[in-house]
Amino acid sequence: MELFFFQLLNGLGLGVIYFLLSVGLTITFGLLNFVNFAHGAFYMVGAYVTFVIVSLTGNFWLALLIAPLVIGTLAIALEQSVVKFSYVLEHKYQILVTLGVALMLQELVIMIWGPIGKNVSPPSSLAGIIEIGDFIYPKYRAFVIAFSALIAIVVWWGLEKTKFGALVRAGSENAQMVGLLGVNITRLFSITFGLGGLLAGLAGVLAAPLRGADPFMGVEALGIAFIVVVIGGMGSFLGALVGGLVVGVMQSVMSSVWPEGASLMVYAAMAAVILSRPRGLFGRA
Amino acid sequence: MLELNSVNSFYGKSHILFDVNCTLKRGEVLAILGRNGAGKSTLLKSIMGLVDVRDGSIHFEGNELTNTTSHRIAHQGLCFVPENRDIFEILSVEENLYISHNPASNWSINDIYSLFPRLKERRKNGGGNLSGGEQQMLAIARALVNDPKMLILDEPTEGLAPVIVEEIEKIISNVRSTGIPILLVEQNISVCRKVADKFIVLEQGQVVLEGSNQDLSDQTEKIEHYLAV
Amino acid sequence: MSILTTNRLTKSYGEFKAVTDVNLDVQPNTLHAVIGPNGAGKTTLFHCLTGVQRLTSGRILFDNKEISKLGPEKRSSLGMSRSFQVTSLFLEMTVRENLQIAALGVSSIDGFRFWSSSASTVKKTAAAVDYALETTGFENRAETIAGDLSHGQQRMLEVGMALAQQPKLILLDEPTSGMGVDDIPMISDLVRRLTKDITVLLIEHNMGIVLEISDKITVMQLGQILVEGTPNQIKNDQRVREAYLGGETEDA
């Protein structure tokens, strides 16, 4: 029972990271009707930037502050230089372009840091465990859950309560009409793309102390993000949250029951959802 | 204020508008009449930068609008109310107004609520839950809070009950009295008679008739010939 | 003996009824037009007839067979072809190839022939393709790429593709939409000629054409049939006038 609870909490921790990873993907899809195969790469580069900052300064908090900004800037730079020219193309060409971007980023990372993964240690203040009665849990994992929950609230607030968020939601319904109200749609696109990248980078920062940084974590993350987005429903904030938690918990609990089958299950779930309910749990028709 | 000089517009390969000219002065309402497919909506979209204008020019208050992006055109104060209203259905009524609101506008969101009490009642409702008439009011209201220097309405009375049509006629006159010119696409001649100062008739993308408000009554038969039977 | 009848055809989207209880009756070798102002439900009716959309209730009989539940591809095999309102061609293929693909669509097997060169399959369609080329006046442009045709010509080819299927009934969705003034007589002549061999159901905005060439006209408004009759009856019907121009036209 205790193990189960432990796995459940782990799943929650995994789930909130998955949420951060996926929310940008789902919102860019909703707003731009654009599928970004390079999204996983933002997560990977986020982990590497964390590795660099932590090994240079020894300060994880600095990485938590700076790395997401770096990734957000990187995302905007990519959007401006490559991605935005593919908006007018068919979906399949957008996929190929971003696939090329992802491949380049991955190879670039290997060129700089080599193909072997790097370890990142959690901040010393979060080393060790918390004890609640008999139950013990790593401090860092607890922090990840709490911090990500906070970010989730901030993202929700930003989307629901600010003018920018309302514009993003309006734009995902009818971008042309938003332009007719005098809003510069291309700028709205790139800012949203950048913020999505920033959140994926943040997920990479949080994941780095848990699983290290390696060049192939981007591809893996992209697969996960797709599952989350498909299960939750493309374009939906709530979908990314619920989908992330469902996938995280499912993976974590399964891995103690049938380790090999954990990934099998989530991909089977993804296929089943697309076939039976293509709009996902919360996607708009 | 608005001046169209032999405008030729295209949808992809198809040439839709042929040498269309018209002008609109401060405080005027210009009605554009014509059958379905005559190019009325294309004319409005050409002004708003949504359609490819390959020849001719469009000026507003001396600034060239031809083939600029729509948001720049909107920034000049041209506020467009599209035919299918394009209310943001996932946003509430209030959010629909809020994202469009420009502090410089003569209409604050509260002014809108006193102008359209119905919208105030429904301000927390989703845009998708409004009736056709309410959507039309919201679409016009959304344009008004955006600080319009000119209003462009595409068939605002289409499919609406007579009571609501009357209300929309009132709003149009109201806006006109503040000096804001209005470009109005309308198939209902009786509405045009009440609100328009002048009109043009489009047929197959060309201006085939133009005249004053008086002509709308005097030349009814001629106009009807172009519009329907 | 009608070729196409609908019995209380109804299509609703949620609570909104786009088409209500429409009874249509199309006689063979006639040109039957459906007109009506925006939002009258013409396009929805058309989609129901072609099978693009499922009816909510009611029945459609074509050539004495119930077809209400058949998909679009089945209907075309039964002898019911359509044109599209927005030009819908195979733009990278030649005029002839477009017609060949259309002609082969009605047989369920020929398109699957992967074991022999297309030349042998294409022979079978020669008669149908020639008929379509001739009727639409494309004999000299058969090898032109469809994407290079002018808009008016593309609209003609649009009708030609339906013809190449040698249908019993042809459904035309606004064949003149977006056409220049000069090209319109070309289409209306063509449509008029067609009724010699087949039946035409025409959905059209352009009243002038409809009044000129139709045998029978159905006027729709708000999803229902408003009036039905010959062009002369329609021309003089006060209700039609009101439907198009709004109220208060009694002084006309």
Place this chain on the structure above:
Amino acid sequence: MSLELKHCPILIAIALAAFLVLPSISLATEVLIFAIIALGCSILLGYAGLLSFGQAIFFGLGAYVASLSQIHLGVNFLVGLLIATAAGATVAALVGALAIRRQGIYFVMLTLAFTQLAFFVSYTLDEWTGGDNGLLDVPRNSVDIFGFEIAIDSSEKFYAFVAISFVLIFLGMIRITHSQFGRTLLAIKQNEERATALGYSVKWYKVLAFIFSGSITAYAGGMYALFLNFAPLSNVELIMSEHILIMAIIGGTGNVYGAVLGSLFLVVVGDMLSAFWERWLFLLGGILILTVFYMRGGLISGLYGVFEFLSQKFGSASTQKES
């Protein structure tokens, strides 16, 4: 028939040239095998317009089935490859029939999910597939016809076999792409709605395209395993699907010879570059982007462009008269 006669010498020339020009026979073998695989991808993408991340499923499946048939059934290598092809066709029909139920991005996602499923199934069934280690020591059982034994025990003999397969498969695919079926696929790709309205059951055309694509990919996958004597797990990875796609696109998907160019480019340039620059995939990502933006038809269209330019420049007298 004339069609095949026309292409036959070109294909034989390609197979011979690969053997004579390329620095090693194993490189030549690999080029021809991957040309078949890229062709399998082109059938889907270039003719049916389907961007699928599922090619690794058929590739890996072919490799496993061919290998297992050699190890456990002891059948000769030809029968083994035929079983692999049949398995590829069956699974492709299944994957295709499910995937085409969704369109656009959801179709792509489905094929991606199926590849991942295939990967984890292969990983889990390690008793059969060798899991992470792959299937090792795959033999090539010789064919025994009336006591007359044909063994492909040298790399030259294996190359000859691959070359014959290459020529036959390409001839078959040329026939298919020039058949009414091929033209119908192109029509569906250009305008699916119209094709449906004309009476075509679009989904069956797509499924058939999947079957052709899956069976030749599985055949090639089988050959690849016999070539390496090894069927690694990486055959069914998503990255394999990506590489196959990139190969097909860079070569050009609208023409069967694009597949040869794509394979040549990826295998040979990859072999040359990786010797002194291991991260040459970086370049590949860039080339993919440039291809999508500037040369949608791939290298083959570039090549045609060069030919056209040359013939206009040097053969101008004859061509100008015609126009």
